[in-house]
Amino acid sequence: MIPFDFTYSVPESVEEAVSSWFSSEQRGENPVYYSGGTEIITLCREQKIEPHAVIDIKHIPECLKINETEDYYYGAALTLNTITEKTSLSLFSAVLSRIADNTIRNKLTLGGNIMGRLPYREAVLPLLLFDAHAVIAGKEGIRSQPLSVVFDKRLLLGKGELLLGITFPAKTDAAHWVFTRKEKNGRIDYPILSVCFIKENDSIKMAVSGAFAYPLRNPEAENILNRQTLSPLQRAEKVTDYFADYYKTDFRSSAAYRKHLLKGAITEALEKLED
Numbered sequence: 001m002i003p004f005d006f007t008y009s010v011p012e013s014v015e016e017a018v019s020s021w022f023s024s025e026q027r028g029e030n031p032v033y034y035s036g037g038t039e040i041i042t043l044c045r046e047q048k049i050e051p052h053a054v055i056d057i058k059h060i061p062e063c064l065k066i067n068e069t070e071d072y073y074y075g076a077a078l079t080l081n082t083i084t085e086k087t088s089l090s091l092f093s094a095v096l097s098r099i100a101d102n103t104i105r106n107k108l109t110l111g112g113n114i115m116g117r118l119p120y121r122e123a124v125l126p127l128l129l130f131d132a133h134a135v136i137a138g139k140e141g142i143r144s145q146p147l148s149v150v151f152d153k154r155l156l157l158g159k160g161e162l163l164l165g166i167t168f169p170a171k172t173d174a175a176h177w178v179f180t181r182k183e184k185n186g187r188i189d190y191p192i193l194s195v196c197f198i199k200e201n202d203s204i205k206m207a208v209s210g211a212f213a214y215p216l217r218n219p220e221a222e223n224i225l226n227r228q229t230l231s232p233l234q235r236a237e238k239v240t241d242y243f244a245d246y247y248k249t250d251f252r253s254s255a256a257y258r259k260h261l262l263k264g265a266i267t268e269a270l271e272k273l274e275d
């Protein structure tokens with residue numbers, strides 16, 4: 001049960017959603033944008049948040065659009081299952097289809113995964129490798145900014161801003177990719193390591209989650225990864241040492257074990273992609 005009252009609105013345009021957020025805020029209602037709602041409902045039940053205005057974004061066309069022609073575009077309110085069914089990007093699909101289970105993926109949305117409180121946010125990994133931009137709506141209008149700028153540990157949205165979707169040029173499925181996910185208790189557990197690699201123009205890119213407290217792509221680590229004078233194992237050792245301060249320890253796994261898993265994943269990925 002949710003132990004407080006709230007208003008529920010279903011705007012049909014971006015402008016309506018943003019202005020609804022600001023008028024609710026002015027009334028002191030602590031508004032939230034509501035996408036799949038799984039995290040919001042859980043946090044409300046646990047009384048960790050108390051929004052008195054819930055703004056459902058699932059009727060806003062820009063949040064539901066999917067396009068794979070010139071520029072790729074995925075609306076923030078698309079469920080993970082809708083994207084895996086429709087996308088031609090096999091890496092994107094491989095990553096999303098490993099989050100939670102099939103039933104839950106009918107609820108979880110792209111925007112919810114990117115904006116959620118859990119550290120994993122695995123949908124971000126392929127998007128970092130695709131050099132994606134976040135399309136963001138706010139009081140001042142709509143802007144598109146590279147994730148490399150606007151994603152630092154989390155998506156840096158301003159007050160009342162709404163993530164409309166994610167876009168990137170129609171280029172890559174990077175046919176050459178590797179995705180490695182390791183869990184402690186079976187396939188649908190949270191990952192203790194989730195790492196994606198793509199090879200593009202003879203250069204290998206990597207984005208990591210699960211082992212760290214947030215999804216990360218790091219240019220310095222990629223430089224080491226691409227030093228072909230070193231063997232795959234030597235590069236894996238150097239990259240994993242470079243990340244020495246990033247590994248987290250929790251009840252699922254120690255930092256040392258996460259580092260060990262990442263080293264194995266990097267070695268295998270380099271061997272495969274450079275074969």
Ligand SMILES: Cc1cc2nc3c(=O)[nH]c(=O)nc-3n(C[C@H](O)[C@H](O)[C@H](O)COP(=O)(O)OP(=O)(O)OC[C@H]3O[C@@H](n4cnc5c(N)ncnc54)[C@H](O)[C@@H]3O)c2cc1C
Pocket residue numbers: 032033034035036037038039040041057076077098099100101104107108109110111112113114115116117118120121122123161162163164188189190191
């Ligand atoms: C059983 C289960 C297993 C899971 N396993 C994994 C896993 O293995 N890997 C992983 O990465 N994640 C996992 N998750 C996390 C999950 O992906 C996120 O919690 C989830 O995606 C929330 O999506 P939602 O659409 O329900 O978000 P909501 O509950 O609607 O929103 C979550 C937060 O994001 C904000 N928000 C949502 N959309 C927008 C938007 N467009 N603009 C601005 N703010 C927005 C909301 O205001 C809220 O603060 C799991 C979740 C569950 C329930």
